Amino acid sequence: MSQMTDSQWPLWEVFTQPGGGRPHEHAGSVHAVDAEHALQNARDVYGRRGEAVNIWVVPSAAICASTPEDMGPFFDPGNEKAYRHPQFYKVPQGVRVF
């Protein structure tokens, strides 16, 4: 076997779901040869104390993310619509509970 120049393998992002039906959350990353190996490594690194009931692994290169530079314009459509928030609407005094 020839000497491997890179002993670290591709990078995978790890998302773990804690119990109680909560959504998956980014936990960190692992290096692994393939998806199955990445799942095993993710379990050993991010789930040693029952922190997860389910794990996703995704090749880091496959993740598309918004960039800090276009943060303003990219999120503008949402920020401009104050009427999406309940505080936008006035409730007559005396009405406490909906």
Added chain:
Amino acid sequence: MTPPLSTADDATRQAEFEARIARGESIEPKDWMPEKYRRQLVRMMSQHAHSEIVGMLPEGNWITRAPSLRRKMSLLAKVQDEAGHGLYIYCGTETLGVDRQELVDQLLAGTAKYSSIFNYPTLTWADIGAIGWLVDGAAIVNQTMLAKASYGPYARAMVRICKEENFHKRQGYEIMVTLARGTPAQKAMAQDALDRWWWPSLMMFGPHDKDSPNSDELLKWGVKKKSNDELRQRFVNLTIAQAKAIDLTIPDPELRYDEASGNWIFGAIDWDEFWRVVKGDGPCNRERLAARRKAHADGEWVRAAATAYAAKRAARDAGAAA
């Protein structure tokens, strides 16, 4: 030959960056950051990650000789945690555009720094108690502060680590308690371990503030929230009562309580020893590096097998699809 140090654009971005730090915002991997900030983080985080990895060696030395199955299981789990901690922080460092391979190569080549404390030998079983109690105790003080660091991935790794370190400290202190309450020989062994690990533990916080070249920048950018001396004092204040509770003596004749400040004032630290060990002349520097290199070389066949297995499966899947 030297490009202009800072264009107007850079100056604006730097001001914006510093305003974000001042507002206590978290800096994320893709955000603009000064090159010095990035370099300081890579330096600090990689040293931290290396320390976790090398930190497995002094304790691994005692796994086969732990005095009971309970102690052996705890120690195995603790050493596995340290490997995990190294991985969390390497993974955080990679978000700064560094490849883990580079960092591992630097460690194996002997050009990377790691915490000097791991260059001291573990001579008796009591040393495993002292490491958990003092070394992990000091690490908790440091890492609790770092959990609020301005760089998001570092802070998040620290939150995860802090949750686990408490187990480490408790298992170590329990070993010390058991020995301190045991036979006179066992108690003497515990005292001897405290005598040898006390001062190196205080050195873990790094040089005094006035002699620490990186501190100002790290504090300014919110990577650190407290100075080396502040953290060291906090550790001493926390630990004295724990030593007294098990009737062990801190090896410092000058130690005294200062009513006015509420601090335990300790004697002078031997900085010559500190620098000697940092520069490579500690009791175990060469041994640690040799052990790390051997472990890496011995693992070569595992890495080769995993790579070959993945290639075989990929080929089989491709064949099945065709």
